[in-house]
Amino acid sequence: xxxxxxxxxxxxxxxxxxxxxxxxxxxxxxxxxxxxxxxxxxxxxxxxxxxxxxxxxxxxxxxxxxxxxxxxxxxxxxxxxxxxxxxxxxxxxxxxxxxxxxxxxxxxxxxxxxxxxxxxxxxxxxxxxxxxxxxxxxxxxxxxxxxxxxxxxxxxxxxxxxxxxxxxxxxxxxxxxxx
Numbered sequence: 001x002x003x004x005x006x007x008x009x010x011x012x013x014x015x016x017x018x019x020x021x022x023x024x025x026x027x028x029x030x031x032x033x034x035x036x037x038x039x040x041x042x043x044x045x046x047x048x049x050x051x052x053x054x055x056x057x058x059x060x061x062x063x064x065x066x067x068x069x070x071x072x073x074x075x076x077x078x079x080x081x082x083x084x085x086x087x088x089x090x091x092x093x094x095x096x097x098x099x100x101x102x103x104x105x106x107x108x109x110x111x112x113x114x115x116x117x118x119x120x121x122x123x124x125x126x127x128x129x130x131x132x133x134x135x136x137x138x139x140x141x142x143x144x145x146x147x148x149x150x151x152x153x154x155x156x157x158x159x160x161x162x163x164x165x166x167x168x169x170x171x172x173x174x175x176x177x178x179x
Contacts, residue, residue: 001176004062005168006074008092010036010051012058013161015169016066023141023169025162030054052091059099069105072096073172075164076109110171119167127160134163137170 007013030051113123
């Protein structure tokens with residue numbers, strides 16, 4: 001089963017485990033802070049936010065690189081701190097749904113609180129707690145030192161978005177065994 005998991009945002013965490021069981025993860029930066037500011041000044045965030053087509057491109061590139069996907073699973077953030085955040089989040093979801101529909105890929109989502117319970121045992125887990133639990137669950141793959149979560153095989157630093165995507169992948173692998 002080929003599952004791509006996503007922690008959506010301007011910095012989108014992603015995780016995927018190939019058929020050889022090698023876990024791949026990282027963060028897609030859909031826009032730099034400078035680009036976000038420039039886009040806002042030009043009202044691009046109201047006309048065509050560039051994060052939207054960039055997310056679609058990343059999904060296409062990933063699907064093609066891994067030879068197809070069975071599932072896209074994303075963290076279901078349910079917040080409403082600003083109207084702009086809600087609009088952006090709805091746009092990200094729409095990209096996933098459209099891409100999945102056109103590509104014959106199933107989708108699933110998991111609420112943030114439930115992901116935190118799965119990952120760290122309670123719904124109020126902090127980013128540091130999520131990172132620490134990942135290292136406990138996968139000690140052969142990840143270590144937490146120097147204030148960062150690092151891959152054991154290449155010492156690559158993973159940010160909190162990638163850490164969440166990896167927890168989401170672990171959840172999806174456990175939950176979607178018999179969809």
